[in-house]
Amino acid sequence: MRKKDSNGGAPIFIRAFKEERQLELWLRKGDSFVFFESYFIAGTSGGHGPKLRQGDGQIPEGFYFVTPRQMNPQSNFHLSFTIGYPNKFDRAHARSGDFIMVHGSDVSIGCLAMTNTKIEQIHTLADASLKGGQKFLRIHVFPFKMTDEVMNQHSDHRWFTFWQILKTGYQRFEDTKMPSNVIVKDKTYHFDEQD
Numbered sequence: 245m246r247k248k249d250s251n252g253g254a255p256i257f258i259r260a261f262k263e264e265r266q267l268e269l270w271l272r273k274g275d276s277f278v279f280f281e282s283y284f285i286a287g288t289s290g291g292h293g294p295k296l297r298q299g300d301g302q303i304p305e306g307f308y309f310v311t312p313r314q315m316n317p318q319s320n321f322h323l324s325f326t327i328g329y330p331n332k333f334d335r336a337h338a339r340s341g342d343f344i345m346v347h348g349s350d351v352s353i354g355c356l357a358m359t360n361t362k363i364e365q366i367h368t369l370a371d372a373s374l375k376g377g378q379k380f381l382r383i384h385v386f387p388f389k390m391t392d393e394v395m396n397q398h399s400d401h402r403w404f405t406f407w408q409i410l411k412t413g414y415q416r417f418e419d420t421k422m423p424s425n426v427i428v429k430d431k432t433y434h435f436d437e438q439d
Contacts, residue, residue: 253373254373254376256280256370256381257381257383257384257417258370258382258383259385259417260356260384260385261388261389262292262305263292263387263388263389264388264389265285266282267282267285267356267366268281268283269282269366269369276422277423283362284362285357285358287349287350287351287355288303288352288356289301289303289353289354292387292398292401293402294339294406295334295339295344295354296339298340298341298342303344304327304334304354304385305385305386305407306329306331306333306334306385306410306433307382307410307426307433308383308384309328309380309381309383310325310327310328310370310380310381311374311380312374317367319345319348321345321349321357321363322364324347324363325346325367326343327383327385328383331428333432333433343355346358346363346366346383348360348362348363382426384413384414384417386414390411390414390415395408395411412435413426422437424436424437
């Protein structure tokens with residue numbers, strides 16, 4: 245934390261990219277978030293596309309948040325927190341499943357397994373931010389880094405229309421370094437500036 249010129253307890257924001265197997269952690273400094281660390285995701289499952297049902301092995305894609313009650317320091321996977329799947333968007337599309345976590349270990353079916361060493365740092369920073377006053381932390385999960393070039397490469401994929409919606413949230417953060425407030429209305433995501 246000293247190397248990053250930050251104190252524990254700062255608000256955090258998490259982005260995960262399934263294809264690249266990267267989990268990014270960002271810290272709030274002033275009016276924006278600054279990059280803190282990128283962690284290799286040791287254990288994943290499934291492929292491109294959102295989680296649709298219990299047992300399909302897919303990692304969700306979308307916009308989630310973690311409250312203090314979702315933190316689990318007594319996890320069977322060393323430490324963990326659930327990401328909040330299914331959210332309102334998932335439920336509107338009749339998607340099922342539960343207990344989708346960021347956790348320790350290096351084995352996963354539908355979760356993001358970070359290894360015990362990495363989850364200790366991630367969990368500690370998340371817990372400190374929540375105890376420091378952040379009411380919830382956002383975690384955005386994408387199929388890949390949603391640059392225009394990569395999106396064009398996937399333009400014929402069955403989930404492309406859905407990914408165009410996700411790209412709006414992705415791009416807003418790229419442009420402003422502030423994650424949007426994401427709401428669900430009429431079965432789709434809508435993005436507002438964070439208050």
